[in-house]
Amino acid sequence: MESTAKKPNAPYMLVNITEELVREKVGELMASQDMCRCEKCYYDACAIALNALKPCYVTTEKGSLLSLLSAQHAGTQTELTVCVLQALLKVKSSPRH
DSSP, X not given: XXXXXXXXXXXXXXXXXXXXHHHHHHHHHHTTSSSOOSHHHHHHHHHHHHHHSOOOEEEEEXXXXXXXXXXXXXXXXXXXXXXXXXXXXXXXXXXXX
């Protein structure tokens, strides 16, 4: 089976919903923290949070990702928020730049 990376018009895609939710939550919470908001700190916080959370891979049709995200978000919001806040505090206390 060929990878969808080679097929830009493929109707389906493989998505880690946890990653999508973490990226969104890091961006949202980073804006409310007194910390550096550079790209490096953003990705460091995402990586730390993602390593603390269980991945959730799904196959989805392009364009239907938003409905999956909102359904998944309702069940994991508290754990996700705690992990992201912990990651942001870690990056804030020891930025790698």
